[in-house]
Amino acid sequence: MSLLTVDNLKIYYATPRGHVKAVDGVSFDVREGEVFGIAGESGCGKSTLVHSLILRKPPMVHMGGKAIFKGMDLMTMDERESRRIRYTELSIIPQYAMNALNPTKKIKDIVWDLAREHGHTDRGELEKLLRERLAMVKLSPKVADMYPVELSGGMRQRATMVVSTLLNPDLLIADEVTSALDVTTQRVVIELLHHFMEVGIVKSIIFVTHDLALLDKIADRVMILYAGKVAEIGPTEEIISSPAHPYTRLLLDSLPKMGVQYRRQKLKGIPGYPVSLLNPPKGCRFYTRCPNVMDRCGELEPKLVEVGPGHYAACHLLGGENQ
Numbered sequence: 653m654s655l656l657t658v659d660n661l662k663i664y665y666a667t668p669r670g671h672v673k674a675v676d677g678v679s680f681d682v683r684e685g686e687v688f689g690i691a692g693e694s695g696c697g698k699s700t701l702v703h704s705l706i707l708r709k710p711p712m713v714h715m716g717g718k719a720i721f722k723g724m725d726l727m728t729m730d731e732r733e734s735r736r737i738r739y740t741e742l743s744i745i746p747q748y749a750m751n752a753l754n755p756t757k758k759i760k761d762i763v764w765d766l767a768r769e770h771g772h773t774d775r776g777e778l779e780k781l782l783r784e785r786l787a788m789v790k791l792s793p794k795v796a797d798m799y800p801v802e803l804s805g806g807m808r809q810r811a812t813m814v815v816s817t818l819l820n821p822d823l824l825i826a827d828e829v830t831s832a833l834d835v836t837t838q839r840v841v842i843e844l845l846h847h848f849m850e851v852g853i854v855k856s857i858i859f860v861t862h863d864l865a866l867l868d869k870i871a872d873r874v875m876i877l878y879a880g881k882v883a884e885i886g887p888t889e890e891i892i893s894s895p896a897h898p899y900t901r902l903l904l905d906s907l908p909k910m911g912v913q914y915r916r917q918k919l920k921g922i923p924g925y926p927v928s929l930l931n932p933p934k935g936c937r938f939y940t941r942c943p944n945v946m947d948r949c950g951e952l953e954p955k956l957v958e959v960g961p962g963h964y965a966a967c968h969l970l971g972g973e974n975q
């Protein structure tokens with residue numbers, strides 16, 4: 653069952669020079685019980701996409717499409733309603749999670765403020781819950797009485813995870829939550845996210861990262877975005893073992909290989925730069941960098957073609973309607 657269905661979503665930024673087409677006709681669904689990964693280079697639209705589901709503020713503009721979450725369209729929902737579902741049904745651990753907590757308040761006051769806004773009246777119960785959750789992420793109960801600045805980066809990260817999930821949101825969005833962390837702490841965060849799902853604190857997770865290797869560890873399905881469009885989407889195993897889009901192949905090639913000494917490896921970057929999203933070209937947005945580029949790529953936009961069960965990619969090499 654789908655918890656979230658995003659259909660042809662267009663989220664642009666209004667600038668004096670025109671609209672930046674950051675998310676330009678993106679469709680996907682997030683099922684109950686899954687971790688859905690969103691990957692791509694910085695600037696591909698992944699943060700814009702997930703933030704637009706929570707709150708759209710100028711210069712961000714919703715230009716079209718829907719995002720149906722539990723029967724409600726997040727794009728047309730009024731502010732009162734979106735405040736009501738925030739933390740209780742839909743929550744986000746932001747990209748700079750370590751600095752997301754109000755520095756002037758103790759952790760227990762931060763959670764009390766947000767719980768009260770959602771109708772909680774029993775402070776004792778709430779603080780008991782807070783201490784349980786702190787223990788779950790291996791933080792001392794004393795953290796409840798501390799200010800965010802008194803915590804180390806890694807502790808603050810875990811405290812933010814507790815705050816974001818305290819009211820058991822059905823869908824949790826984790827936006828680049830591991831990118832500022834060392835590998836060991838990354839693993840801890842991923843294990844905690846899995847644990848939140850196992851014990852039913854959250855039903856599904858959208859995990860945003862620029863690191864495909866991490867998605868292999870956490871995500872059931874993955875969507876690869878390139879310049880505001882879906883390049884490829886499907887089961888993680890399929891995408892990693894048989895990527896169908898040239899961009900996905902290059903992303904995978906640029907990862908360090910397991911078992912090979914790091915300094916002996918020649919890491920391949922992807923040559924060139926993404927197209928400007930102010931005036932994107934009419935054909936495939938990857939054509940300026942694609943090693944497989946053909947004549948029609950600069951003219952015709954490729955459509956998503958099914959290349960395996962539930963596995964789709966948008967590239968003229970794959971035939972289908974693209975011919």
Ligand code: SF4
Pocket residue numbers: 897898899936937938939940942943944945946949954966967968969
């Ligand atoms: Fe490359 Fe053309 Fe496929 Fe785009 S459509 S990824 S330019 S081959």
Ligand code: MG
Pocket residue numbers: 694698699747828
């Ligand atoms: Mg980002």
